Amino acid sequence: MLDYTPSNTLLTDRIILVTGAGDGIGKAAAKSFAAHGATVVLLGRTTAKLEAVYDEIEQAGHPQPAIYPMNLEGATPNDYENLAQVLIKNFGKLDGLLHNAGILGSLTPIEHYNVDQWYKIMQVNLNAPFLLTKACLKVMKQSTDASIIFTSANVGRTGKAYWGAYSAAYFGIEGLMQVLADELEINTKIRVNSIDPGAVQTKIRTDNYPGEDPNILPLPADIMSLYLYLIGPDSIKVSGQALTMDYKI
């Protein structure tokens, strides 16, 4: 586990967009970023969940967040451009982008893999992060130092039987992260990294490990140190890295 204690004001005046902010790790990240001073833009597909996170952040007295409902499965390149325009108009910059929304589908051998499920997972887990990043780069360049975090998984670094599109999409994410980090190294102040959060007690995990006692797993709130480190300025020199929760500074 990362031994990192951020200051309470780590993210003061920073604007950070979190996808899949209504549940699980994204919800914990949004609340944690807000608790450290950020204005968080909550993006997700279930408005009621985003509203609940909004209320929790507001009631805790943290900077007022914003809600941006969006279903990444059906979103078009134009939708992402519109989002970038809204960010420019309302905030003038974007300091952090956490790509966290993801779906898994059912574990199936490739021979029998459902083609519609393959397309859907590729759209949400790989194409959406590409389109959102592409649209947001201009507004991220307005930041003094900006951070992009892609979410990955262990099966996005070593292939494993039956993990199909989920595994292939995260291999794509790791490639996208490396290409982007290399492109942005010169002449920009944008760093790009990926996180494998490890096994965490959320819906995606419990749905796929029905026999596992969820209480042996960390809660999303327990793994926030690495997210805070990467999204905040203490990681200013870290880019192009594929990190896991056992990462040490």
Ligand SMILES: NC(=O)c1ccc[n+]([C@@H]2O[C@H](COP(=O)([O-])OP(=O)(O)OC[C@H]3O[C@@H](n4cnc5c(N)ncnc54)[C@H](OP(=O)(O)O)[C@@H]3O)[C@@H](O)[C@H]2O)c1
């Ligand atoms: N938990 C683990 O053990 C683990 C391990 C490795 C990697 N990960 C990755 O960590 C990330 C977060 O997962 P989690 O564990 O927090 O799972 P989760 O609780 O199921 O959260 C996934 C989030 O993604 C959102 N989402 C899914 N499809 C979407 C779409 N089409 N448009 C917009 N938002 C969408 C969900 O929204 P709704 O709530 O509205 O459905 C939810 O907020 C995922 O990328 C996952 O692959 C998790």
